[in-house]
Amino acid sequence: MKVSVRFSFGLAVLLTLAVLALSAPWVAPHDPLEQDLLNTFQPPAWFETGSRAFALGTDSLGRDILSRLIYGARAAITVAAVAAVLAALLGSILGLLSGYLGGVVDAIISRLVEIWMAFPPVLLSIVLAAVLGAGLHTVVIAIVVIDWTRFCRVVRAEVMVQRSRDYVASAVTIGLPPMRILASEIVPNVVPLFVTLLSLEMGIAIVVEAILSFAGLSVANDTATWGSMIQEGRQYVRQAWWLMALPMGCIIVSVLAMNALGDGLRELVDPLSRSARR
């Protein structure tokens, strides 16, 4: 089957990130925490004053940027995968029940979502960070706790649309039991939407991790993350703009890749768009 360029791009970036994250200790040229105070603010190697030893330069403490970016991919990938999947599962299951069962269940879940969405998300994560302490697990929990509502709402709406479809009525008229209808008629028709949402959420998770790192609420200072690199680079943006630009580039490319991947996956799991491209 022919896959689109966007899908290949997304998959390639995601796989590269995953491989780099897993093999960081072997592929990183330096220890990301090793300071070299004689070589601070080295520009990337392609600048006139750059050096081969530090391919993407060094930061204010002389730490190797490339190595830090590679280690930063670990945090990004972990958050993107774990937080997005957990938020998606929690929200979708609640959305599915809410949309399919309706009535009291729907009323309770929908009110909960509304109250939840009224909380300012940043405030919620600051509170969580205060209670749970800084760390990657806090970021993951914060994203799950805040973003499940996104899935719940959209999945609920889609389930309600599906439930009123003729083929669901047809399934009722051949006497299929309700749980069977949910599993074989409704869920498969919600999957393309779920996949798209999930990949968008993975992009969002990477950005949220960066924001929390930037605000100093993510991992401890001794771990390299893209967000904390942007935050540190911000102070020296006039002398060494690449300190900020490089991790930002990483974030932008990853988020773009996630979105492209989502589009591609949706086409793959949806027979309608699958045949439309044939």
Add this chain to the structure above:
Amino acid sequence: MNPLLSIRDLALRIGGQPILRGVHLDVHAGQVAGLVGESGAGKSMVGRVVLRLQPEDAHVDRGEVAFDGRDLLWMSEREHATFLGRDIALIPQNPMTALNPVARIAPQMTDVLRMHMGMDRDDALARALESLHDVQIRDPERVLRQFPHELSGGMRQRVLIAIAFACRPKLIIADEPTTALDVTVQKQVLRLLKRLQRAYGTAILFITHDLGVVAKLCDTMSVIHAGRIVEAGPVAQVFLAPAHAYTRALLAATPRYDRPGEALQPIPAALTEQLWNEARTLDTGAA
């Protein structure tokens, strides 16, 4: 002989608005009963009540729907579900939307067989193949592996007819099964339906607005207007000697191949007005 399906004085309202105002209707075993009416007359709603597919805000005020001597209307949902697919099946109105778009044809056909006939996968597949032959689909092995969007409207309707006949039900409710198809395909599908109906001795409640189709296909017919049956009887009798003014008006508004030159008469506004007034009087009388 007792009718297979007997609807007595069925009244239903949606959001306080009366939709059915005391419908009487009989379908005898092995016969095709036509239910004819304009859009909004309530004809589809009758079929839906039998299948319990009426909208959630619909409220049945009174009446009786007896199937094979059992009252479908007031039995538990669980008990009612045991009839669906096995004894009573539906041929839906729009074949384009009645099949699950993300599932292949095979599981959609075998579900009902495995569910009600206790067949295993292979037996059900063999039976599905056989029923596709029955509905004259070319290359049925291929069709079983295809997705609904890969089939034409006529083919999808044949698949749905095959599903409806799969468990050899006693009654099939056909809700305007040819409205969404073009005329030539319509004719083939109707012929097919008639052939299967005869072969398996199935009773059909045929809901339509097309008097021509009723004349060709049905044994008995009922004319519905504003939620009540204004005339019922054997097809030949109703066509040759319509007793009710509305039936006469409907016939005059239908093109006839045996009288091509005749101008079509619209249904007189005064008659419609009068019928609606009668219907409203019925509502206030019941309240």
